[in-house]
Amino acid sequence: xxxxxxxxxxxxxxxxxxxxxxxxxxxxxxxxxxxxxxxxxxxxxxxxxxxxxxxxxxxxxxxxxxxxxxxxxxxxxxxxxxxxxxxxxxxxxxxxxxxxxxxxxxxxxxxxxxxxxxxxxxxxxxxxxxxxxxxxxxxxxxxxxxxxxxxxxxxxxxxxxxxxxxxxxxxxxxxxxxxxxxxxxxxxxxxxxxxxxxxxxxxxxxxxxxxxxxxxxxxxxxxxxxxxxxxxxxxxxxxxxxxxxxxxxxxxxxxxxxxxxxxxxxxxxxxxxxxxxxxxxxxxxxxxxxxxxxxxxxxxxxxxxxxxxxxxxxxxxxxxxxxxxxxxxxxxxxxxxxxxxxxxxxxxxxxxxxxxxxxxxxxxxxxxxxxxxxxxxxx
Amino acid sequence: xxxxxxxxxxxxxxxxxxxxxxxxxxxxxxxxxxxxxxxxxxxxxxxxxxxxxxxxxxxxxxxxxxxxxxxxxxxxxxxxxxxxxxxxxxxxxxxxxxxxxxxxxxxxxxxxxxxxxxxxxxxxxxxxxxxxxxxxxxxxxxxxxxxxxxxxxxxxxxxxxxxxxxxxxxxxxxxxxxxxxxxxxxxxxxxxxxxxxxxxxxxxxxxxxxxxxxxxxxxxxxxxxxxxxxxxxxxxxxxxxxxxxxxxxxxxxxxxxxxxxxxxxxxxxxxxxxxxxxxxxxxxxxxxxxxxxxxxxxxxxxxxxxxxxxxxxxxxxxxxxxxxxxxxxxxxxxxxxxxxxxxxxxxxxxxxxxxxxxxxxxxxxxxxxxxxxxxxxxxxxxxxxxxxxxxxxxxxxxxxxxxxxxxxxxxxxxxxxxxxxxxxxxxxxxxxxxxxxxxxxxxxxxxxxxxxxxxxxxxxxxxxxxxxxxxxxxxxxxxxxxxxxxxxxxxxxxxxxxxxxxxxxxxxxxxxxxxxxxxxxxxxxxxxxxxxxxxxxxxxxxxxxxxxxxxxxxxxxxxxxxxxxxxxxxxxxxxxxxxxxxxxxxxxxxxxxxxxxxxxxxxxxxxxxxxx
Numbered sequence: 001x002x003x004x005x006x007x008x009x010x011x012x013x014x015x016x017x018x019x020x021x022x023x024x025x026x027x028x029x030x031x032x033x034x035x036x037x038x039x040x041x042x043x044x045x046x047x048x049x050x051x052x053x054x055x056x057x058x059x060x061x062x063x064x065x066x067x068x069x070x071x072x073x074x075x076x077x078x079x080x081x082x083x084x085x086x087x088x089x090x091x092x093x094x095x096x097x098x099x100x101x102x103x104x105x106x107x108x109x110x111x112x113x114x115x116x117x118x119x120x121x122x123x124x125x126x127x128x129x130x131x132x133x134x135x136x137x138x139x140x141x142x143x144x145x146x147x148x149x150x151x152x153x154x155x156x157x158x159x160x161x162x163x164x165x166x167x168x169x170x171x172x173x174x175x176x177x178x179x180x181x182x183x184x185x186x187x188x189x190x191x192x193x194x195x196x197x198x199x200x201x202x203x204x205x206x207x208x209x210x211x212x213x214x215x216x217x218x219x220x221x222x223x224x225x226x227x228x229x230x231x232x233x234x235x236x237x238x239x240x241x242x243x244x245x246x247x248x249x250x251x252x253x254x255x256x257x258x259x260x261x262x263x264x265x266x267x268x269x270x271x272x273x274x275x276x277x278x279x280x281x282x283x284x285x286x287x288x289x290x291x292x293x294x295x296x297x298x299x300x301x302x303x304x305x306x307x308x309x310x311x312x313x314x315x316x317x318x319x320x321x322x323x324x325x326x327x328x329x330x331x332x333x334x335x336x337x338x339x340x341x342x343x344x345x346x347x348x349x350x351x352x353x354x355x356x357x358x359x360x361x362x363x364x365x366x367x368x369x370x371x372x373x374x375x376x377x378x379x
Numbered sequence: 380x381x382x383x384x385x386x387x388x389x390x391x392x393x394x395x396x397x398x399x400x401x402x403x404x405x406x407x408x409x410x411x412x413x414x415x416x417x418x419x420x421x422x423x424x425x426x427x428x429x430x431x432x433x434x435x436x437x438x439x440x441x442x443x444x445x446x447x448x449x450x451x452x453x454x455x456x457x458x459x460x461x462x463x464x465x466x467x468x469x470x471x472x473x474x475x476x477x478x479x480x481x482x483x484x485x486x487x488x489x490x491x492x493x494x495x496x497x498x499x500x501x502x503x504x505x506x507x508x509x510x511x512x513x514x515x516x517x518x519x520x521x522x523x524x525x526x527x528x529x530x531x532x533x534x535x536x537x538x539x540x541x542x543x544x545x546x547x548x549x550x551x552x553x554x555x556x557x558x559x560x561x562x563x564x565x566x567x568x569x570x571x572x573x574x575x576x577x578x579x580x581x582x583x584x585x586x587x588x589x590x591x592x593x594x595x596x597x598x599x600x601x602x603x604x605x606x607x608x609x610x611x612x613x614x615x616x617x618x619x620x621x622x623x624x625x626x627x628x629x630x631x632x633x634x635x636x637x638x639x640x641x642x643x644x645x646x647x648x649x650x651x652x653x654x655x656x657x658x659x660x661x662x663x664x665x666x667x668x669x670x671x672x673x674x675x676x677x678x679x680x681x682x683x684x685x686x687x688x689x690x691x692x693x694x695x696x697x698x699x700x701x702x703x704x705x706x707x708x709x710x711x712x713x714x715x716x717x718x719x720x721x722x723x724x725x726x727x728x729x730x731x732x733x734x735x736x737x738x739x740x741x742x743x744x745x746x747x748x749x750x751x752x753x754x755x756x757x758x759x760x761x762x763x764x765x766x767x768x769x770x771x772x773x774x775x776x777x778x779x780x781x782x783x784x785x786x787x788x789x790x791x792x793x794x795x796x797x798x799x800x801x802x803x804x805x806x807x808x809x810x811x812x813x814x815x816x817x818x819x820x821x822x823x824x825x826x827x828x829x830x831x832x833x834x835x836x837x838x839x840x841x842x843x844x845x846x847x848x849x850x851x852x853x854x855x856x857x858x859x860x861x862x863x864x865x866x867x868x869x870x871x872x873x874x875x876x877x878x879x880x881x882x883x884x885x886x887x888x889x890x891x892x893x894x895x896x897x898x899x900x901x902x903x904x905x906x907x908x909x910x911x912x913x914x915x916x917x918x919x920x921x922x923x924x925x926x927x928x929x930x931x932x933x934x935x936x937x938x939x940x941x942x943x944x945x946x947x948x949x950x951x952x953x954x955x956x957x958x959x960x961x962x963x964x965x966x967x968x969x970x971x972x973x974x975x976x977x978x979x980x981x982x983x984x985x986x987x988x989x990x991x
Contacts, residue, residue, distance in 0.1 A: 142390035185401070187393040242434065245419040245427025258435045263603045283413075283420040290409045297405045305398045310390070317398060324405045328412070335415045 024074045026303065026369040032295045033069075033347060033362060037062050039289060040348035043277040046255045047268035048350075054269070058350055065359040072363025073370065080364060081135040081311045087124075088132035088155070094121035095162040110166045119353070122163045122171040126357045129159065129175050130322065131364075133182035134314035143187040152183055167213060170329065170341040177325045181318040185304070220339045239264045240272055241336045243279040251282030269350040271342060274334040290331075293346075297324045303369045312368040319361040326358070436612065437602050442575045443593030444539060446620030448553055448583060450629040451657070457553050457584065459539040463515040465523055466508040469500050472532025479511075481530060485522040486512050506607045508534070541577055541671045545629060547664035548636055551692040552627055552794070552856065554582020555667035557674075571595060580670065583623065586793050587857060593620035625856050626655035631973055635660045638968035642952035642961070644932070645693035645835040648969055651843035651938060651947045654852025656792070658969065659836070661693040695797045698832035699951060702907035703760045703958070704936045705781065705827040707845055707878040710753055712780040713768045714874040721753035721877045731766035733818055740766045740822050757881035758891040760906065762826050769825025774816055777824060778804040783867055784841045786833050791853040800837055803830035828910055839949035842936040845882065846903070846944035848875035879903060883941045892959040893935065896967035900974050904937025904966065906958030909951070930954035935962035939970050946973050 041058050048054035098112050098121055110120050133152055140148045156179030164172035184193065208217065243259035246252070255261075257279035260268040268276050278286050300320025307313035323346055330345040332338030344354040419427065448457035465482065469475050476497070483493045488511075500509050511533075512519070520535060527533070541556050543549070556577035559567075563578050571594065572578070578592075579585035596617030600608045635646040635658045648658040665682055674682075682690055691697060713719035729747040730739040742748065742762040748755070756764035769777060782788060787802025801807070803824060805816040823829040833841075836854060844851055849867035869875065882903035885891040892906045909932035933955030938947040948966045955961035970976075 142393055181401075185394060185397050187390060187397070239434075241419060242427045242430045244416065245423045246431035248420050248424045248428070258431055258601075264434050278416065278420070283416055286416045286420075287413060290413055294405060294409045298402055301398050301402050301405075305395060313394060317394075317401065321401050321405070324408060328408050331412045335412060335419065337412075337415055 023070065024366070024370045025070055026073075026299070026366045029296065029299045029303070029362065029366060029369070032292050032299065034066075036289070036292050036296070036347040037066075039277070039292075040273065040350075042254070043273055043280070043348065044269045044350055046257060046280060047260050047265075047273055047276040049261065050255065054350075061350075061352060061355060065355045068356065069359040069363040069366065072360055073366035075363075075367055077309065077312050077315075077364070077367045080131055080315065080367070081138070084128070084131040084135040088128045091121055091124045091128045092159055092162075095125065095159055097121075098166065099162060110168055120168075120171075122166070122168055122175070123353050123357050125159050125163065125175050126171065126178065126322075127360050127364075129156065130178040130182050130315050130318035133179045134311045134318065137182060137186040138309070138311040138314060140186070143189050144183070149183065149188065149192060152179070156180060156183075167216070169216060170343040173329065173341070174322060174325060174343070178318050178322040181321045182314050185314050185317040216339075236266055236272070236340055237333075237336050239266070240275040240334050243272075243275040244335065247279040247282045249283045251278070251280045251285055254280050256280060271330065271344060271349060272334055273348050273350070274331055274345050277348070278334075289348075290327075293324075293327050297321070297327075300365050303365055307368050309368075316365055316368045319365055323358070323361065435601055437600055437608075439598045439600055439608075441596040441598060441617050443595050443617035444619040445541065445556070445577065446591040446593065446622045448591075449622065449624045450627050450632075451625060452628060452630070453624075454629050456543065456545055456549050456625065456627075456629065458542045458544060460542045461537045462513070462540045463520055463535050463537050464513040465511045465515060465519075465533060465535050467500070467511055467532045468506060468508045468534070469503075469532060470505040475500060475532065478530050478532055481526055482511055482523070482533065485526065486519055488512070504607075508536075543667045543671075545632075546666045546668060548629070548632055549627070550582075550664045550667045551661040551694065552582055552625070552632075552659050553667065554584040554586075555580055555670040556584050557670045558672075577671070581796070582794060583625065583856060585795050587623055591620040591623060594618040623857050626650075626657060626858070627659060627856060628657050631658040631969065632660060634658075634972040635965075635969045636662065636664075638965040639950075639952065640965075642955050643687055643693070644950070644952040644955065645697070646951075646965065646969060647694050647836050647839035647949045648973070649839045649843050649854055649947045651846040651850070651852075651944045654840075654843065654854045656836075656854050656856050657946065657973070659694045659856075661691070661697075663687045663689040665689040692794075692796065693835065693951065693953075695792065695794055695834055695836045698798050698800045698834055699909040699932055699934070700829070700831055701786065701827040701833045701838060702909045702934050703762075703826055704838055704905045704907035704934050704949075705786070705831075705841075706757055706760065706765055707882050707905055708781060708784050708841065709765055709768060709772075709777075709825060710757060710881065711845075711869065711874055711878045712772060712777065714753075714871075714877065715780070715869050716772060716776055718768060718771050719753060724750045724752050725756070725764055725767070727751050727756070727761045727763040729763075731763045731770075731822065733770060733822065736819075738819060740819075753877060754881040754884055757878075757905065758884035758888045760892050765825040766822045769821050770818065772821075772825075774804060774821045774824065777821065778802055781831075784844055785837050786831065786841065788837075790834075790836055790840050792836060793856050797836070798834050800833040801830055827907065835949045835951045838934070838936050838951075839947050842904075842938055842947040842949060843944075845875075845878060846938035846947050848872060848879065879941070882937070886937070886963075887941075893937075893963040895959070896963045898939070898967060898971065899976055900939055900970075901941035902937055902939040902967070902970060903941045904935060904963065906963055907934035907936070908932065908958055909934055911954070930956050933961035934958045935966045937963070937966050937970070939974065946970060 041055060041062070044058055045051075045055050094112055098110065110122060112119060112121055132155060136152060136155065137144055137148065144152065156176055160172050160176040160179075163175060239259060243257065243265050246259065247257070252258070257276055259265045259279055260276040265272055265275055277289065297320050300316060300323065304313045304316035304320060307316050326343065326346045329338060329341060329343040330349070333340050333343065344351050346354075346358045445459060447455055447459060450456050465486070467475070467478060467482070472478050479493055479496060482488070496509065496511060503509055515535065523530065523533065523535060543553060543555065557580045558576060559572060559578045567578065571592065575592070575595065579588040584591065594617060596615045598611055599613040601610050601612055603609050631648060635648060639646060639660060639662050643662055645662070646658060646660040647656065649656050669678060710719070710721070714721060727742065727748040727750075729745055730741045732739055740762070743760070747763065748759055748761045751759060751761050751764060755761065781802050787800050789797050789799045803820070808814055808816050820829055824831055840854055844867060849869065851864035851867060853864060882905055883901060885904050885906065886893045886897050886902045888894060893904055896902060911931055931954070933952040935950045935958045936948070938944040948969050950962040950966045950969075952961045952965065
């Protein structure tokens with residue numbers, strides 16, 4: 001039992017240790033996350049027509065988000081797993097309720113109105129899913145036995161189908177990914193993984209012909225050839241690619257982007273903020289930003305590797321990789337690599353719900369980094 | 380316990396591998412995204428930069444103001460007049476419905492019109508102005524101005540419209556502008572005509588299009604995704620077209636048109652000293668203002684199908700046999716070629732026969748004229764004298780000489796669509812009719828009949844050459860650099876004086892065919908008749924109309940004052956009967972106005988000997 005606490009102490013480590021012990025947070029993760037959030041405000045200020053009111057609102061939201069993250073970080077990690085099954089059960093019930101009595105919004109049934117608060121249970125599921133699967137698999141041998149895999153797959157599949165049916169394909173995808181990542185990190189046999197990939201490939205035509213809505217198919221087709229429908233489904237993609245491509249290596253300079261300022265680029269502060277940023281800061285800006293995201297992901301994976309409980313490391317690894325999927329889905333869409341799905345860019349896109357989800361996840365990462373396990377599982 | 384520990388260690392190893400794998404995957408993902416970004420931002424940068432620029436900017440062309448056209452005295456004959464229209468921009472309006480209601484009230488729009496407007500506003504973009512009413516009068520403008528505080532989305536905008544204040548009077552000279560059509564697009568520079576609505580279609584408007592049009596300016600504007608102008612990046616003011624001053628005098632033109640009265644026909648008045656056209660009348664005429672904003676198909680057909688053919692320029696485009704008006708020139712040719720001695724008397728019987736041929740070419744005077752010299756042959760218009768002269772001269776020499784006077788050749792006036800007329804020759808007949816020339820055709824060509832055709836402009840020009848004893852000018856309407864024409868030199872200047880003198884006698888001699896127009900200033904001239912061989916166009920006429928249509932065309936050419944010619948006039952009155960009775964008095968009125976002389980008596984056409 002060689003503890004890393006016995007290793008030579010450097011100043012940074014001491015500072016980190018102090019912060020960890022007093023505030024229960026991870027300064028490295030905080031640093032990268034804060035940098036990305038700052039870039040988000042800078043790019044958003046440009047996209048929001050240099051509205052100071054927008055900046056104020058944005059900073060207030062980010063402040064609340066960071067507050068939430070730090071608050072979550074103070075929660076002992078075992079508590080997550082105490083509530084995990086209950087939370088999961090409640091959210092599944094909510095999803096069923098949405099399916100039955102949910103409010104319409106934007107052509108989809110996603111909202112649940114509890115009188116006091118109106119929210120999307122799918123967002124809650126993004127948090128509940130990795131917690132649940134991590135809680136479940138942490139008690140099982142490695143690699144998971146077939147029965148365990150089946151149960152876990154059901155726990156992943158049911159909410160995914162409910163959310164995909166709302167329809168909210170973006171959220172369903174992220175939720176499914178977060179659950180499957182836990183399975184992956186829990187040591188799911190490569191045979192299962194290969195089988196799953198094959199199944200997914202086989203399912204694609206089925207999805208195409210029986211599950212996907214016309215608008216979703218259109219988005220996929222548009223990706224293949226955006227010019228097919230330049231003013232319709234392809235408009236977002238074309239304008240986004242024009243914005244990015246015209247930015248060049250060095251960008252047009254802050255506040256100098258013409259695509260966003262002249263409203264050619266829709267959703268400039270939310271889903272397409274990356275295009276605004278890429279137009280004004282160029283490839284160099286994108287390089288910096290993507291490296292920051294990579295740093296967050298790798299720090300998350302490092303936290304997982306060093307977590308003191310099985311649940312903790314499964315959850316931390318899943319959160320990190322789900323974060324990666326967030327970036328991939330949004331950046332892939334903005335760069336014209338993936339179909340247009342309404343997925344925000346973590347920490348950059350302006351939007352309350354998505355920010356809350358991301359911050360809760362990051363808060364849990366910090367909690368796992370700093371809190372010792374009291375569940376009796378030694379490392 | 381040991382088993383669990385072993386299990387635990389194995390789980391850790393698996394987990395570490397999976398973490399490394401995940402780290403690798405995320406690295407690959409980030410590199411893929413960066414690779415795609417690099418492709419867009421480096422390899423495709425130029426392409427997307429152009430796209431962004433095209434997205435961003437629009438060039439709005441500002442049409443130049445068209446040059447105006449003035450007459451010789453500075454009266455404007457083609458003007459640009461501001462017209463006002465009221466339009467409403469929904470974006471700027473507090474309450475579109477309320478504004479429309481107010482506008483409907485002051486402009487007297489009915490419910491139907493308001494409904495149509497509401498529909499148009501509904502379907503158009505919020506920042507695009509919608510036209511409410513065009514061609515506002517002053518009262519309407521004033522009413523709207525007074526209500527302006529309550530009409531935030533309403534504005535009155537002006538635009539320039541081409542107006543021809545003299546309407547039909549100068550239609551064939553000035554011409555008209557019209558909307559640019561597909562035909563025009565082929566011959567114009569598309570860059571120069573962006574934003575321009577009008578282009579010269581006929582007349583001076585067409586001939587001097589380049590000078591009148593000017594150069595367009597532009598505004599390069601930045602637009603947003605909806606096409607709304609955000610800011611102006613660059614502007615270039617248009618260069619207005621240049622004004623044009625005509626040689627035509629509106630007063631003279633008016634008098635000439637009035638003098639022609641009910642006759643269809645043409646009058647050309649020219650200054651023989653420099654070739655400037657002082658009046659050019661073609662009747663009947665039309666109102667060119669009809670064409671400016673697009674004439675209706677029906678109205679256009681009516682003009683086209685009118686049997687009097689008002690669109691036809693009878694001064695430069697229509698051709699007529701010049702008739703006896705060429706006799707002075709024929710006499711000149713005879714003298715020049717040594718075929719006649721002006722003093723020598725010739726016996727003119729009632730008809731002429733080509734030696735060895737029985738066909739009789741009759742004189743207009745059934746019993747002939749008896750012994751006449753050259754001067755009398757002109758002022759009495761003796762046909763037989765010229766039959767004989769023409770026969771002896773031959774068509775080749777006749778063709779050469781009359782061509783020097785412009786017969787059969789475009790004068791080169793600065794108007795589009797001029798006809799050349801026809802000065803027949805052996806060549807021409809062989810080429811066009813595949814026939815040899817017959818001597819009899821030479822005989823009738825001697826009195827300006829047969830194949831010979833000329834425009835009234837050519838006759839005026841010919842008259843000017845006679846008036847100035849051979850000084851030639853290209854006729855012109857707008858001052859321009861012109862090549863001086865070589866003077867027509869004859870073997871003796873006396874020949875000129877003989878021909879001019881004979882023309883003076885036409886008016887001055889008491890037996891001259893145009894003696895009744897003798898004026899306080901000396902007029903010289905020559906009457907003529909253009910025979911009508913067939914009824915034009917396939918129209919049906921009633922008997923009376925038919926009789927009129929078969930009436931010969933009356934011609935008169937003349938210049939004055941005889942000693943110092945300042946004006947040459949050629950008159951054609953279609954179906955006017957006799958040159959002396961109809962055309963000469965018209966020429967007299969034109970000259971009277973020009974020389975400031977009140978006609979000593981109302982000049983009445985009277986039936987005299989059909990003397991041409």
